[in-house]
Amino acid sequence: MIDLRTLREDPDRLRASQRARGEDESIVDTLLSLDERRRSALGAFESMRAEQKNVGKSVSRASGDERQALLDRAKELAAQVKAAEAEAAALGAELDELVMTVPNIVEEGTPPGGEDDYVVLETIGSPREFEFAPRDHVELGELLGAIDIERGAKVSGARFYFLTGVGARLQLGLLNMAMQQAIEAGFTPMITPVLVKPESMQGTGFTIAHDSEIYRLPEDDLYLVGTSEVPLAAYHGDEILDGKALPYRYAGWSSCFRREAGSYGKDTRGIIRVHQFDKVEMFSYCRPEDAHDEHQRLLAWEKEMLSKIEVPYRVIDTAAGDLGMSAARKFDCEAWIPTQGRYRELSSTSNCTDFQARRLKVRYRDQDGKAQVAATLNGTLATTRWIVAILENHQQADGSVLVPQALRPYVGLDVLKPQ
RNA sequence: GGUGGUGUCGCCUAGUGGCCGAGGGCGCACGCCUCGAAAGCGUGUGAUGGGGCAACUCAUCCGUGGGUUCAAAUCCCACCACCACCGCCA
Missing domain, CATH: 3.30.930.10 (Bira Bifunctional Protein; Domain 2)
Structure with missing residues (x-):
């Protein structure tokens, strides 16, 4: 499996490698955009999850009406978090599947061709x-x-x-x-x-x-x-x-x-x-x-x-x-x-x-x-x-x-x- | 294949729903002490991903995968591994 961080920093390396192998170069752009989408979905999930944890903690400290209000908010958040997590996971799975199909980056000096x-x-x-x-x-x-x-x-x-x-x-x-x-x-x-x-x-x-x-x-x-x-x-x-x-x-x-x-x-x-x-x-x-x-x-x-x-x-x-x-x-x-x-x-x-x-x-x-x-x-x-x-x-x-x-x-x- | 038990941060272990979003010991690293070492004392101690020049910070990870719940190491289900005994086969 190729390294996604290397791909982000230097996509041309993979492009050149794919070219030398006679394989699809456009996969680089597909990977980059999918990676970008996954990271933003993951970020959304993580901040939502952080809020959920804070609200959840305050539930145990509160009582009466306040507690009920917090519980309602927490339930709402729980549903949102679940959805956000599912989206991030789906994008992650899609990306993983695609990354797994990409062959290793060839070493410099390798003869190109078949x-x-x-x-x-x-x-x-x-x-x-x-x-x-x-x-x-x-x-x-x-x-x-x-x-x-x-x-x-x-x-x-x-x-x-x-x-x-x-x-x-x-x-x-x-x-x-x-x-x-x-x-x-x-x-x-x-x-x-x-x-x-x-x-x-x-x-x-x-x-x-x-x-x-x-x-x-x-x-x-x-x-x-x-x-x-x-x-x-x-x-x-x-x-x-x-x-x-x-x-x-x-x-x-x-x-x-x-x-x-x-x-x-x-x-x-x-x-x-x-x-x-x-x-x-x-x-x-x-x-x-x-x-x-x-x-x-x-x-x-x-x-x-x-x-x-x-x-x-x-x-x-x-x-x-x-x-x-x-x-x-x-x-x-x-x-x-x-x-x-x-x-x-x-x-x-x-x-x-x-x-x-x-x-x-x-x-x-x-x-x-x-x-x-x-x-x-x-x-x-x-x-x-x-x-x-x-x-x-x-x-x-x-x-x-x-x-x-x-x-x-x-x-x-x-x-x-x-x- | 059957029955029972076990599975927590390198190793051992605490832990029966929010004070564990993980405590302790060993080991290890660093420091103090010492001529040097041991002992003693102190401090620290994982992985992955995101953000930041950085100190740092957020999320995930308690065999694996699902589920219940506002909240799961902890409750439920399935699976896997290991151990013990039984059966079967070599």
Whole structure:
């Protein structure tokens, strides 16, 4: 949620942000006038309420005719106060609803435009030259007895899979390596709930009413998370953090669930795009003024992980229109997938500034003892999808796959061999 | 799922309609005292929103949401969380 005070003081900032995202600019004026109306209604209610309280107090002191007169006046006021309060509340609700639809203000330097307007910041390594026709991860997964897509479909439907044998070992090793790196960097490891309440989902910046990605359990009013960012963001909801102890850094391991509605025909083969996968996610709470630097640190930790699996990748600066609701800036790391001949997203780190924290009421106490809204950031350390990049980039002519050096102790194997 | 109990400003607690539109203790901060500290004494001690350069001031907040009343922490209703016991399941 954007800050209304900032909006009042500098509406042009939001206008520019909306323009960069390719979204409606006129909402700024609608917000301003609605805010103005709400504040005046609230002021009217408050002064009426103050008078009501004074009259009410004098009732208890008065007696006889005087008391009756005061009672009459008090009754009259009570009705007016009720009406004024209702009006202020209605305007407040209208404003809240509208504010909740406004995406975060983009960080300065973000490339404007849509999905294809990203800027490549860096390319690390270069695609390998194969002296044989490389197999895709599905074929390799079958050969190695690592991925069972057919039975995934039989048991659960399209976009489900089983990781079997070395596949399961590969994922466990990869995610454990991610956890270990995070722990060594000072993160608190977390295993989170994957079902959350609507307020946790919405606080994090997902609109449960319209988001077609979210699995819902209406019977229980619970929602399956698409990332552990959700429970980790809501973890400190309604709390005031110790300013001296910031940043708070968590590494969450969870399964993630996505409906992938509307992606029919996209990535139908393999485990690139699936309904359920596992992920280790970094999550930071810090002071807003430190968020930019913290974002760079998260990116650096992602690159450290990427370097451990020894695949070529690039870092892109996502364009404003592709940031989503909560992010002010987003960097994606994309690995080279040989059989697709292109880079695919393996990790993503977002600076959500104070946007999520304001919705979730996460604050910290500053040096003056004042409560301030915190900033939140997140970034991926490893996911099931990384297996695709590992298998395809490290395959050999006979269908075996060399396990990257750093990963060997975690997987317990140097080479994955066809069965 | 059932029955009973509990839910107050970081923690503990007072509080059965206007003197609580929230008192006390602990903790914490500052000051006095001290060579320094502890103890002791004194002062202060939340959040959100509005107004003001500011000291300050007004409103809201006693689990959440409704209701009764001129007036609600206090009465009524619903819901939620926690605790205990029972049942059911793993």
